[in-house]
Amino acid sequence: FQTFQHYFKQINLRNLAMDAKKQLRIKSGVVKRLNKEVQMYQKEVVDGELKVQQMKDEGKDPYDIKKMGEVVDESKAMVPDARNRLRKAVEDLDLLLEDKSSADLPEYKAAQEIRDDVSV
DSSP: OHHHHHHHHHHHHHHHHHHHHHHHHHHHHHHHHHHHHHHHHHHHHHHHHHHHHHHTTOOOOHHHHHHHOOOOOOHHHHHHHHHHHHHHHHHHHHHHHOOOGGSSSHHHHHHHHHHHHOOO
């Protein structure tokens, strides 16, 4: 009976280590993707505003200017939502990174680098 307990304990510890690796990969990937998404929306807003101004300066059709303005407004509306999702993902990653027992894993180091690159 003792042997089985020891065996299952080893399996459980191995599963925890594998689970930590997997969670670190998943959470850091989510943070990385959401960070890119926030940057993309912010770039869309800036580019769109420049395009609207350029269209006004060139005397383009008011309908086209209005539609482009609506596109910019949609992008502006997406920025706070994307930031909130990024903030939540960073909090989740921070919780995983608090567990220093995985600090020797390459996934931990990669996740830490991603976390250091992201500001919320």
